[in-house]
Amino acid sequence: xxxxxxxxxxxxxxxxxxxxxxxxxxxxxxxxxxxxxxxxxxxxxxxxxxxxxxxxxxxxxxxxxxxxxxxxxxxxxxxxxxxxxxxxxxxxxxxxxxxxxxxxxxxxxxxxxxxxxxxxxxxxxxxxxxxxxxxxxxxxxxxxxxxxxxxxxxxxxxxxxx
Ligand code: FES
Ligand code: FES
Numbered sequence: 001x002x003x004x005x006x007x008x009x010x011x012x013x014x015x016x017x018x019x020x021x022x023x024x025x026x027x028x029x030x031x032x033x034x035x036x037x038x039x040x041x042x043x044x045x046x047x048x049x050x051x052x053x054x055x056x057x058x059x060x061x062x063x064x065x066x067x068x069x070x071x072x073x074x075x076x077x078x079x080x081x082x083x084x085x086x087x088x089x090x091x092x093x094x095x096x097x098x099x100x101x102x103x104x105x106x107x108x109x110x111x112x113x114x115x116x117x118x119x120x121x122x123x124x125x126x127x128x129x130x131x132x133x134x135x136x137x138x139x140x141x142x143x144x145x146x147x148x149x150x151x152x153x154x155x156x157x158x159x160x161x162x
Pocket of ligand 2: 101102104108138140142143
């Protein structure tokens with residue numbers, strides 16, 4: 001590590017994190033290599049696939065292109081942080097199971113994080129809108145019909161107060 005280390009203070013899934021790091025380190029590498037949160041996947045490492053999607057203060061980012069220092073004093077959420085503290089799955093996680101929305105599962109954490117943001121942003125009026133707002137998340141297995149159905153099911157349930 002060079003002498004030009006910087007300090008990062010943030011929360012990750014509600015836990016306080018304080019680290020010294022190289023300013024070039026990506027949020028993805030900090031999550032995976034420093035914090036052992038390997039649910040966030042490294043696909044392309046170039047901002048093209050969405051496998052590394054995480055939430056920063058509720059907004060989705062591709063963590064491979066996000067310098068970790070940029071999340072200073074912010075709240076990061078990864079797939080490890082979306083289930084309830086009692087262990088029950090997030091409704092979108094359950095909907096992925098219900099709708100068979102995965103095959104190999106590699107893209108799934110990023111899809112779920114992106115889907116949570118898509119629902120919170122209110123971009124779920126039609127299947128086309130869901131597809132458009134999830135278009136940054138690539139699924140090599142082509143599980144898109146199930147993914148869209150899972151997001152629609154969760155958004156509909158939230159709208160109906162379920
Ligand atoms: Fe970040 Fe592909 S690993 S977008
Ligand atoms: Fe395999 Fe999406 S389930 S890449």
